[in-house]
Amino acid sequence: MRCHDFGPSAGPEERERDRMRTKLIISFLIVVVINALVTSWVGVRLIGDEIVRQAQDKVQIDINSARETYLDKLDEVQGAVRLAAVKCAVREALVTGYVEPMKDELRVVRQKEGLDILSITDRNGVVIFRARNPRTSGDSQARDDVVGAAMVRKREAAGTEIVSRKELLKEGRDLADRARMKLVATPMARPTPETEETSGMVMKAAAPILDYDGSLVGVLYGAKLLNQSSDIVDKVRDIVYRGETYKGRDVGTVTLFQGDLRISTNVSTSQGVRAVGTRVSEEVYDQVIERGVPWVGRAFVVNEWHISAYEPIQNLKGKVIGMLYVGTLEAPYVDLRNRVVYTFLLIALSTAAVLFLIGYLITMNVVQPVKALLFATRKVAAGDLTYRVPTKSHDEVGELTESFNKMTTELEKATQSNLALTRTLEDKIRGKTEELQDAQDQLVRSEKLSSLGRMAAGIAHEINNPLTSILINSHLMAERLQTDEQAAENLRLIMDETSRCSTIVKGLLDFSRQTTPRKGPADLNEVVNRTLTLMRSQILLHRVNVDLDMDKDLPEIMIDANKIAQVFTNIILNAIDAMRDGGTLTIVTRMSPGRHFAEVEFADTGCGIAKEHLGRIFDPFYTTKGTKGTGLGLAVSYGIVEQHGGEIRVRSEVGKGAVFTVQLPAHSGTVAPGENRARLR
Ligand SMILES: Nc1ncnc2c1ncn2[C@@H]1O[C@H](COP(=O)(O)OP(=O)(O)O)[C@@H](O)[C@H]1O
Ligand SMILES: [Mg+2]
Numbered sequence: 001m002r003c004h005d006f007g008p009s010a011g012p013e014e015r016e017r018d019r020m021r022t023k024l025i026i027s028f029l030i031v032v033v034i035n036a037l038v039t040s041w042v043g044v045r046l047i048g049d050e051i052v053r054q055a056q057d058k059v060q061i062d063i064n065s066a067r068e069t070y071l072d073k074l075d076e077v078q079g080a081v082r083l084a085a086v087k088c089a090v091r092e093a094l095v096t097g098y099v100e101p102m103k104d105e106l107r108v109v110r111q112k113e114g115l116d117i118l119s120i121t122d123r124n125g126v127v128i129f130r131a132r133n134p135r136t137s138g139d140s141q142a143r144d145d146v147v148g149a150a151m152v153r154k155r156e157a158a159g160t161e162i163v164s165r166k167e168l169l170k171e172g173r174d175l176a177d178r179a180r181m182k183l184v185a186t187p188m189a190r191p192t193p194e195t196e197e198t199s200g201m202v203m204k205a206a207a208p209i210l211d212y213d214g215s216l217v218g219v220l221y222g223a224k225l226l227n228q229s230s231d232i233v234d235k236v237r238d239i240v241y242r243g244e245t246y247k248g249r250d251v252g253t254v255t256l257f258q259g260d261l262r263i264s265t266n267v268s269t270s271q272g273v274r275a276v277g278t279r280v281s282e283e284v285y286d287q288v289i290e291r292g293v294p295w296v297g298r299a300f301v302v303n304e305w306h307i308s309a310y311e312p313i314q315n316l317k318g319k320v321i322g323m324l325y326v327g328t329l330e331a332p333y334v335d336l337r338n339r340v341v342y343t344f345l346l347i348a349l350s351t352a353a354v355l356f357l358i359g360y361l362i363t364m365n366v367v368q369p370v371k372a373l374l375f376a377t378r379k380v381a382a383g384d385l386t387y388r389v390p391t392k393s394h395d396e397v398g399e400l401t402e403s404f405n406k407m408t409t410e411l412e413k414a415t416q417s418n419l420a421l422t423r424t425l426e427d428k429i430r431g432k433t434e435e436l437q438d439a440q441d442q443l444v445r446s447e448k449l450s451s452l453g454r455m456a457a458g459i460a461h462e463i464n465n466p467l468t469s470i471l472i473n474s475h476l477m478a479e480r481l482q483t484d485e486q487a488a489e490n491l492r493l494i495m496d497e498t499s500r501c502s503t504i505v506k507g508l509l510d511f512s513r514q515t516t517p518r519k520g521p522a523d524l525n526e527v528v529n530r531t532l533t534l535m536r537s538q539i540l541l542h543r544v545n546v547d548l549d550m551d552k553d554l555p556e557i558m559i560d561a562n563k564i565a566q567v568f569t570n571i572i573l574n575a576i577d578a579m580r581d582g583g584t585l586t587i588v589t590r591m592s593p594g595r596h597f598a599e600v601e602f603a604d605t606g607c608g609i610a611k612e613h614l615g616r617i618f619d620p621f622y623t624t625k626g627t628k629g630t631g632l633g634l635a636v637s638y639g640i641v642e643q644h645g646g647e648i649r650v651r652s653e654v655g656k657g658a659v660f661t662v663q664l665p666a667h668s669g670t671v672a673p674g675e676n677r678a679r680l681r
Helices: 012-085 088-096 100-113 145-153 165-171 173-179 230-241 282-290 331-381 396-480 485-512 524-534 536-541 561-578 633-643
Strands: 117-122 127-130 157-163 200-210 216-225 252-258 261-265 295-301 304-314 320-329 520-522 544-549 557-559 583-591 597-604 647-652 658-665
Touching: 012 100, 012 117, 012 157, 012 200, 012 216, 012 230, 012 295, 012 304, 012 320, 012 331, 088 100, 088 117, 088 200, 088 216, 100 117, 100 127, 100 216, 117 200, 127 165, 145 157, 145 200, 145 216, 157 165, 157 216, 157 304, 157 320, 165 173, 173 200, 173 216, 200 252, 230 252, 230 261, 230 320, 252 304, 282 295, 282 304, 282 320, 295 320, 304 331, 320 331, 331 396, 396 485, 485 633, 520 524, 520 561, 524 536, 524 557, 524 561, 524 583, 524 597, 536 544, 536 561, 557 561, 557 658, 561 583, 561 597, 561 633, 561 658, 633 647, 633 658
Parallel strands: 544 583
Antiparallel strands: 117 127, 117 216, 157 200, 200 216, 252 261, 252 320, 295 304, 304 320, 520 557, 583 597, 597 658, 647 658
């Protein structure tokens, strides 16, 4: 098994992996980010809404408490007036006209009860005495709502009322001045041409003073001026908010409005003074003052956002004349919400980071083996069947890898056996083709030789007799014409040519005489020696050296020794012909490597044979020696060797001599297949 190092090379598989990794990571990222966003958004919305709702619920409760406290204050005023009205001195004064004790009494009550106004009228509403401003009297208060109600119904009446500056001046200049205030410009207030407010808002109560018989003798009325009086708002604040602070500021604030004007408040301006003289935002004005509907919600108070509640204050006749306000700073809630949001975001982000990390690790775990597989498939596709992917995990990817390796192993085996099969087949086909070619060549040659042989036999037979008689007659004529030199010369020419014809005919006869060789056991070395002895004169004549290298252990083989000697004669004669200027003929005898054949090799140092002639030298009548040759020597030899079940081979190059090898079966009839093929090319 081989391992591949997926090193730094950025090949196509690297890009492949990057694509896949990027896709997976982006998918993870999208899921994680969407999850974080949705979770945060839902969480923030839910918690934010809940915080706002709770704040609004709380401010709703606060305004209820504030109203109760306000009404308690009004009750206090009413209680004080009632207390004074039942004093004996008061009724006595009205009944008897003896007023001095009453004056003292009222002064004491006013002081003790903290009333700004405490005045008494007769039964027609004409003021008899003002405890705060004794110098002014005699005016009628009959048209005043509260006083009028007490007069008409002979019962106590109480309510919040707007009092004009003119009326306030009657009760005391200091009161009128306290009520008078400059309007301070506030960003979101309703536009108004007015620059100051002169009237005031009071909590007012009136009690009828009745005679013993129940008839009305006068009315006692008292009031508290609310403008610039901080005790009511501060009391409400202390009761409702119990001194809660946030970052050094009061959490809760309470305000009394006369119309839309802050006349009494503990809301501070940016300079840290009570924000009297400022006015409410226009939208609150429209809802609460104009339509008489309470307001709960966010409101911009003076210079900061508050969660606030406004409730209309009505006068005795039900007209909206002012508002009661409570509010808590929005900042604590906003801070709380922000903390929650940040916490949420932090949790979401860290969860996202953890998820992302896990996703990344999973991605790498999947991508790495897949990449290795991809690399491997490319390797295998390119033909490297030895490549195996290292298996690391035991999950599906690991199984896939194992399957892949198994598949590649099988593929490799199959391919190898296929290759082997193909190679064997190729070898077989090549062998068979060669055999076929050889067989065909041999067939053609045999066919050619045998038909030629038959023809040659016929011709030789027909020509031999005439030739013989030509020769005999030529000899007879030569004896008779011994004197005529010219005639003798011509006759000798006739005889020579006739002899030549005889030689050809004899050769033809040799060639055609395809008789079965008469085989007997013979020693090839001896056949060679005998042949050389017979040819000694020619060899010497042509100055040819003969080198002998004979295998002493050559077994006797079954041959027709005469015919084989003729073959050797033909080969040696050709060698001598090829070595016109002398040379060396080397004759070697030996057994073939498989010991199926005995071999005789004749190597000369003659002119050699051109490649294109090699295929033709065994053809009958093929000669390069003109009239000197018959072209039958090798043809005849070939036939003889073939008849012995042997073969005759030649190899040669021009100028480098020729080597003829005669191969004869060592054991007749036990010739190994394929070894008896005559290789002629
Ligand atoms: N040892 C050799 N060296 C060169 N050429 C040879 C040799 N043996 C045979 N040949 C060639 O083969 C031809 C045919 O030989 P062969 O059949 O004996 O006929 P011939 O000898 O009558 O020409 C020769 O003419 C010669 O060209
Ligand atoms: Mg010859």
